[in-house]
Structures are given as structure tokens and as C-alpha cells.
Amino acid sequence: MSTGKKGKQPGRFLDVRIPIGLIFTLFGGIMVVYGLWGGKEIYHKSLNININFWWGLLFLLFGGVMLILSRRGAS
Amino acid sequence: MEVHIVDYLIIAIYFIFVLGVGFALRKRVRTSEDFFLSGRSIPGWITGLAFMAANLGALEVMGMVANGAKYGMLTNHFYWIGAIPAMLFVGIFMMPFYYGSRVRSVPEYLKLRFNEATRGVNAISFAILTVLMSGINIYAMALVFKLMLNWSMDMSIILSAGVVLVYIFFGGLTSSIYNEVLQFFLIVLGLLPLAIMGLVNAGGFSGLAARLPEGFLHTWSTLDKASHNPMGIEWIGMVMGLGFVLSFGYWCTDFLVIQRALAARDMTAARKTPLIAAVPKMLFPFLVTLPGLLAIALIPKALGGNYNLALPLMLQRYYPSGLLGVGLTALLASFMSGMAGNVTAFNTVWTYDIYQSYIRPKATDQHYLWMGKMATIVGALISVATAYIVMRFSNLMDYMQLLFSFFNAPLFATFLLGMFWKRATPWGAFSGLVSGTLTAVGHYLLTVAGVLQYPSDMAGNFYRAIYAWSVCFGVTIVVSFFTKPRKEKELVGLVYSLTPRIRKEGVPWYKRPLFLAMLIGALTIILNIIFW
Numbered sequence: 001m002s003t004g005k006k007g008k009q010p011g012r013f014l015d016v017r018i019p020i021g022l023i024f025t026l027f028g029g030i031m032v033v034y035g036l037w038g039g040k041e042i043y044h045k046s047l048n049i050n051i052n053f054w055w056g057l058l059f060l061l062f063g064g065v066m067l068i069l070s071r072r073g074a075s
Numbered sequence: 076m077e078v079h080i081v082d083y084l085i086i087a088i089y090f091i092f093v094l095g096v097g098f099a100l101r102k103r104v105r106t107s108e109d110f111f112l113s114g115r116s117i118p119g120w121i122t123g124l125a126f127m128a129a130n131l132g133a134l135e136v137m138g139m140v141a142n143g144a145k146y147g148m149l150t151n152h153f154y155w156i157g158a159i160p161a162m163l164f165v166g167i168f169m170m171p172f173y174y175g176s177r178v179r180s181v182p183e184y185l186k187l188r189f190n191e192a193t194r195g196v197n198a199i200s201f202a203i204l205t206v207l208m209s210g211i212n213i214y215a216m217a218l219v220f221k222l223m224l225n226w227s228m229d230m231s232i233i234l235s236a237g238v239v240l241v242y243i244f245f246g247g248l249t250s251s252i253y254n255e256v257l258q259f260f261l262i263v264l265g266l267l268p269l270a271i272m273g274l275v276n277a278g279g280f281s282g283l284a285a286r287l288p289e290g291f292l293h294t295w296s297t298l299d300k301a302s303h304n305p306m307g308i309e310w311i312g313m314v315m316g317l318g319f320v321l322s323f324g325y326w327c328t329d330f331l332v333i334q335r336a337l338a339a340r341d342m343t344a345a346r347k348t349p350l351i352a353a354v355p356k357m358l359f360p361f362l363v364t365l366p367g368l369l370a371i372a373l374i375p376k377a378l379g380g381n382y383n384l385a386l387p388l389m390l391q392r393y394y395p396s397g398l399l400g401v402g403l404t405a406l407l408a409s410f411m412s413g414m415a416g417n418v419t420a421f422n423t424v425w426t427y428d429i430y431q432s433y434i435r436p437k438a439t440d441q442h443y444l445w446m447g448k449m450a451t452i453v454g455a456l457i458s459v460a461t462a463y464i465v466m467r468f469s470n471l472m473d474y475m476q477l478l479f480s481f482f483n484a485p486l487f488a489t490f491l492l493g494m495f496w497k498r499a500t501p502w503g504a505f506s507g508l509v510s511g512t513l514t515a516v517g518h519y520l521l522t523v524a525g526v527l528q529y530p531s532d533m534a535g536n537f538y539r540a541i542y543a544w545s546v547c548f549g550v551t552i553v554v555s556f557f558t559k560p561r562k563e564k565e566l567v568g569l570v571y572s573l574t575p576r577i578r579k580e581g582v583p584w585y586k587r588p589l590f591l592a593m594l595i596g597a598l599t600i601i602l603n604i605i606f607w
Binding site: 024027030062 | 260268
């Protein structure tokens, strides 16, 4: 039934925080750039807030924290 | 609908990442246990978030927003009474038997505790249930693609099922779990701006209340009589039907979620899995019920009674290009996590509990690994076929509850007696399970024929669950007194009274699962009082 593997085996498994950190950093970067240089008329939908810029910043922050945590290696 | 290149870019990046995770993990899958149970090596916080996300399919997100628009804050009962108590119970009381007995699936526990026949009934009904559920996810996903991107239903169905199939095929359960964690964060952070902007636009809670039908912001105060609330149910049906039978039946016995906990690296991580999942679960109404309420208040004309589309329509209204891509990705993520949860549970139950048990018992491990991969493909194909069946039902959640009341509701009685009453016999469990399921089917047929009448489908589902559970519970006890129980020494580690208690002397009190469970329970009670 079981192969009896127990405990964490460092390096054997991909750290899930790396893909999470990368995708949020990438999404955040795209949103911030689009928010700064894209057309502004689309923001009448979002109550005249440049939601791409601000939510993009939040994504960058979250992605960055995930990447830093993965570098530290603590789970 | 204005979807720009930036939105497609975001969606494309998401597809690349989920496929990439599956591909990166392909070399880590060497044995069948790697494929089906991630080699039992995952930390608790990851399995916990995956436990939450596997349940976040089309139903949770689109269906619960739909319910929010249709029933108001009564929808919160699906979380606060219909999930949290059962999640705490499974973590504290049941996980020691699931994880401690080293079973590979829920049906396998039934074989060890009872007999082969009970396992067979459960394995087959569960395999059917999961692929049907998976179909709901694919259907909902295709619906959104059609509405928002104007893609054909057929193409969306093939694409969405195809991506999930590929990443599970390569990376097995680990790939599914890792993607579920990624998807969890995308869902939460992708949908949060909707609740915030909607609430700002409505003028806060007081502004929202002024635009809603009376009672829509209450969870308990309209439950005194069935005629006082849109769900057509009173508190006893809610507490017993949803809060007890359906909820415990799902969270405590459904292999889809239990499988995530079985992948945890040790007993503490396994017990904490549902407890960690309970934290976001408790707060999820703000992400789903609230947008449903906002849809009724802010875009009633666009909605026009088509509740299932409440979420896509709200995204369309409030999300500009850029964020829209993120919102669509959140929807895709939810559908994929739901479907992947079903497919991984299906391939495991099929391979271990049906194929290995009845078709080919003594093959090599590599053969079962191969069979698991084939089952992944076949499971995805059956799900696609099911997606077309789902199109006939108007409310996804009602459909879901219907199926649950057939299978899960009686099953919880079997587990409760199995784990906490050592006298429950194999044939008692078998006859109870079969008669409970038949009761549910019979009750449904009588309802369809008009012999039994309920104010709403939902109320019918809740009462059907109560009857099915009660019949299973009663029949199991009665038959157990007339049949032979298993020897006590065979039941060590499987039954509460015959298993030594877990003692973790080294862990401080605030890190113990029981403390975490009590904390979550207290917070849930406070939320119920605030939104009374």
C-alpha cells in the first residue's frame, strides 16, 4: 500500500510558491503597464478608478512576497 | 463584450502556467502512489488550500453567486452551517481513521471496516457522481466562454477539458493540488475587486440594503416559516437537511476532498487540512453571495431572472480590459480546479477500487499507473458527455444537491456508525447504504410524480437527504443486530473506541488542531450573529 515515505524531502518537489509568485508578478506587471499607458476611457466601468494600475500593484506585491518566501525555503 | 488583446494575453499566460506545472512535475511521477496520492508528502497549508479549491468549481463560484441573487444571504448557510461544522468534524474526529489506517481512498476504508460489497456499491456510485459533477464544471466554463468571448460551446468544452486532462495526465494528483493552490489565489484576488467596486457603487451595506427585497440580508430571521423566505424552508429543514446530512455527507465522505488530506505528509498536516480550508471557506460568502446580491441591486434589468449568469454579467459591467482578463482567468481557474478535483478522485477510485479489486487484482504497480492515466483520459471524456446533460437544468446548485442526496446523504450514516459504533456489521452497512440510496431515488420519483410536494426544489432536496440518511441509519442498526460483527482486533485503527488517542505532548496548545477548530467555530458563530 504505502511506500512509507515520510517527512519533507527538500528539492524533490517543486515549490508551489514559485509558479504562484511568477504568475502574479507577471499579471501585476501587465496590469500596471496597461493602466499607465493604455487608454483611460475604459475606467468609466470601474467607477473612474484606474483599477488596472492599483490592483496590478497589489498583484506585484503579492507575487513578490510569494517569491521571497520561496527563496527563504520555509514552508 | 469588449475583450482586448491584453485580456487574451493574461488568459494565455494562465494556460501556459497550469500546463507548465503539470509538465514540470512529470518526472516526479514514478509509482501509482505518486500519481494518485502525491506520495503522501505535501505540507498542510498546500493540501488545505487545495481542499478548499477542489470544491471551488463552477458550482461554488457561478452557482453560489446565482443563489446569492436568488435567495439572498440564505446562501451563506451553504458555508456557515453547510460546511464549517462538518469540516471541523472531519479534521478532528474522522481524519485519524482515514489517514491513520493508510487507506488510499474512501471506498477502501469501507472495505477494511465492512466488506467488499459495501466498497463496491460506494466505489461505483462515487465514480458516477464525480464524472457528473465534472460535467457541471465543463458546462459552466463553456457557458462563460460563449457569453464573454463568443466562442462556440463545443470548442470551449474541448479546450477546457483538454487542458485539465493534460496537466493531470503528466503530474497526477500533485499537479492537480499545486494548480489548485495557484487557482485558489487567482479566484480570490481576481474576484475581490468585484465585491469592493460593487459595494462602493451601491453606497455601502446600507445602500445595498435599500435596493434589496426585504430579508435578503438575513441568514436566520426569515427561517421561522417556509413561506417567509425565498428558499421555501424553515430552520429545522435547514439545520437537519443542509447543516447535518448534506453537509456532513459531503465534507466527511466525499473522496474528492478527502483525497487532498490523504496526500498530506503526516497526521497533523492531514488533520489540519480541512481546518485550514475552513478559514477561507468561512469568508467566501463575501466573494460570492455579495456579488449575487449586488447583481440584484445594481443590474436587475440586465440580469432579467437569469441567475446563473449573475457573475459573468457583473464582471462585464465592472471590469475594464486588463482586469477583465484577470476576472475571466479567475472563472477559468475555478472551473479547472473543480474539474481536476473530480477527475483525480475518479481515476483513483476507478483504478484502486474497481479495476484493481474486480478486474485485474495482481498486476504490477506500473500497470496501475498506466491504468490511472488511461482513466484520466476516459474520465475527462465522460465529463464532456455529461456537460451536455447539465444544459437541461436551470439551477446548477439544485442539480448538485439532487445528486448528493442520492449518494452522499446515506453514506454519512454508514461512516458515522462505522467509525463510532464497533457493533455495526458489514451486512448492516451494506443493506443500510443500499436502502438509503433507494429511499432517495424513490423520494425523488414521488416528487417528480407530484405525490410529494415542496415549496421549492431546494426544500425537496433537503428533506430527501434527511429521509435517505435516516433510513440508512435505521436499517444499518437493525440489520447489525441480526448479523455477525467483525472481530475487534480487525477493527483497530478503524473504529473510535478501539483506537488509541493521538497524544502530541511536544506541541503547544495553540498549535493543536482542536484549538484551531474551536477558534474557527467561534468566528463562524460570530458571523451568524452579525448577519442574523
